[in-house]
Amino acid sequence: MTTILTACPAPAKLNLFLHVTGRRPDGYHLLQSAFQLIDRCDTLDFAVRDDGRIIRTNEVLGVPAESDLVIRAAHLLRDAAGRPELGADITVHKVLPMGGGVGGGSSDAATTLLVLNHLWKCGYNRASLMEMGLKLGADVPFFLFGRNAFAEGVGEELSVLRTADCWYVVIEPGVSVPTSIIFSSKLLTRDTQPVRITDFPDATKQVASSFGKNDLEMVATAHFPEVAAAVEWLGKFGNARMTGSGACVFCAFEHEHQADEVLKTLPSRWIGWKAKAMQEHPLAHLVQS
Template sequence: MSASMLACPAPAKLNLFLHVTGRRADGYHLLQSAFQLIDRCDTLDFRVRDDGQILRTNDVTGVPAETDLVIRAARLLREAAGRPELGADISVNKNLPMGGGLGGGSSDAATTFLVLNHLWQTGMSRSRLMELGLQLGADIPFFLFGRNAFAEGVGETLSPLETANCWFVVIEPGVFVPTSIIFSSNQLTRDSKVVRITDFPDATNQIDSGFGRNDLEMVATRHFPEIAEAVKWLSKFGNARMTGSGACVFCAFKQEDEADEVLKQMPSRWKSWKAKAMQEHPLAHLTSA
């Protein structure tokens, strides 16, 4: 078997809001969120092998190959397919910061599921891939879902959501936020009122509505003043907030030139960039429902 797919995108996500509504008996937190795909991506290269070896062919700082979600996803897919002879060489080209709340590792894993399901011709449906992805991480099913979504449960219950076609300015405050610090904090709000998908503003009003908040932001900013500084600075231009469990901070703009103007004023101590909203995952076509 000889096949390859190169420069496969693994897009970032933003949480347009993130509410913690409760906690299950097993300790997992119940969430509600709006997941937004953006066109800032990692990229991955895949080359099929027929000797059963699954190898990451490059180093990723801070991520040993054996614990990389990409390798774990490939092995899980092969196991589920019952095809021990399947293998792949995988190169992971990181562009998204780790510990940034952008879902980079989860997106890399989802792209691995999508591409190898296609190259290995295992024929698994999107829903089956989402089941496998949930075994590795709560954000992975979203990236396999194929489009923006209203999320509930631990993040795995997804409904399609139309979002604004806008631009985002994103700041990387330069700190790594361990998720465990946020979710174990006594200061974390765990009883936000449950909302319905119909409560979320339609695409024409999302930028101006300032709907919701990120319940994790208060904890993160107390532990990491760099995040608080980024939120305060970006809030001069609109409704700025942290994404996920941090550390990245974002603000939405209706026009690209508005985003450009903000970037021109950005303090040099931060890495920052703009990204365009996407409605669908660029690899959604690789699998059926």
């Protein structure tokens, strides 16, 4: 039996648009968004233990092991399975920025659920893992869903969305944007008119980042001048916008060489990279639908 899996990808996501359409009585915001998987990934290594211990084997800057979504995901899965003898050594190789709006921590947690469900032979299907993942965070179910998605509700109501096969330039402006600052701000628009999935552009005809807007961007740029500067600079090359609650800023390009040309002129104070759109999560095959 395979008891070790290494270099398991946890891909980033971009929010091609993000509208806040209302607020529930419990304070959660109602959203609509298009989630796009890209091929920039954290990677995780897993080795099964039979002594019930779940251990992160390396330090992750700014994330204590006990509060890491990866460790919490492993405990959640084991508790649900009712098998206290299950354990694992987990190594997390971080590439994705924290507080960047690209879903790094949520994606790491989803990869943990996918891989350990497989290695531990828990037998949960995709819907069960998504329900479990929602307890860890609103973005986790998307990464378990396995495809690009039109999202509604608090982000957990997902429909498959075909998106353009394009390239993205992503800028890390060098600040971490706390989600709480964005959603508690008086500047936040909370009544954008809902759209339908059929309103979204045909992926075969145009790059979809021209659709809609990110309602959170106005708040983030007001609080964090570097985010505003990155949006303005990248906007010289196309329709630039922030992803998630920030801080990363992205712009879509039809061809890789266009992304390369933009990155050649990137101001040195920022980190920038290119990524290719993906239509499916690289670990989607590990779980039954």
